[in-house]
Amino acid sequence: MSGPARHDLPEADDFTRPYWDAAAEGRLLLRRCAQCGRAHHYPREFCPHCWAGEDRVLWETASGRATLYTWSVVHRNDLPPFGARVPYTAAVVDLAEGPRMMTQVVDCPAPQLRIGMPLEVGFGQLADGVWIPVFRPASQGQSSSRTQEPLARRR
Ligand SMILES: [Zn+2]
Numbered sequence: 001m002s003g004p005a006r007h008d009l010p011e012a013d014d015f016t017r018p019y020w021d022a023a024a025e026g027r028l029l030l031r032r033c034a035q036c037g038r039a040h041h042y043p044r045e046f047c048p049h050c051w052a053g054e055d056r057v058l059w060e061t062a063s064g065r066a067t068l069y070t071w072s073v074v075h076r077n078d079l080p081p082f083g084a085r086v087p088y089t090a091a092v093v094d095l096a097e098g099p100r101m102m103t104q105v106v107d108c109p110a111p112q113l114r115i116g117m118p119l120e121v122g123f124g125q126l127a128d129g130v131w132i133p134v135f136r137p138a139s140q141g142q143s144s145s146r147t148q149e150p151l152a153r154r155r
Pocket of ligand 1: 038047048
């Protein structure tokens, strides 16, 4: 590998590959347990609520709806390539299905961020074929689920 090290790329393995493949297609996947009925995120092979085994925990497509739980506007990050992206909004959101998720909020100036504001998922491109879920304010009309600019090129 040439060039500076990157610390933003996911390392997919056999278990998480469906999640990253779906993200590249514009879908956010969750894991839901058939034993207790609860969803979780990040993806785990066993249910973190009732410890049901992997044969009881299945992938499902999330609605993409969430509300903002908390956030922090990052002005400095020395870990490449994040330094080239500041300022950005690191956030924790509550998915409509229940799980809490670490992510970024895009397309929203910091003064307009509000706890509990409705958000919808979008996908930002990090590299060829690599897309990650991000969130933007909900109800922005008919915009595509893809962010207008690849994350790698966002200022
Ligand atoms: Zn369970």
